[in-house]
Amino acid sequence: MKQNCKRMSALKVGETGTVQCISEKAALRRRLRELGLCDGAKVTCTLQGAHRDIAVYKICGAQIAVRDCDAQHVWVFVEVTP
Secondary structure, three states: OEEEEEEHHHOOOOOEEEEEEEOOOHHHHHHHHHOOOOOOOEEEEEEEOOOOOEEEEEEOOEEEEEEHHHHOOEEEEEEEOO
16 A cells, blocks of 8 residues: 655545654644644544634544644655555
């Protein structure tokens, strides 16, 4: 199975990815890690706002809303079936 690397903000509803890396911005990195976004964590997009400016993600069993401008700083691997 192939893996595709993309930003977390690009996940579609129902799509799951594994966190690969997070932005180097210290304050943002710390805040995202406190939400459970650490390397290797599974993230599933469960809902998107009407204007795609915010989305709800399932992270470590919790539903967490993350702004698109913050989700763009998280890179995830998504399994792609041929």
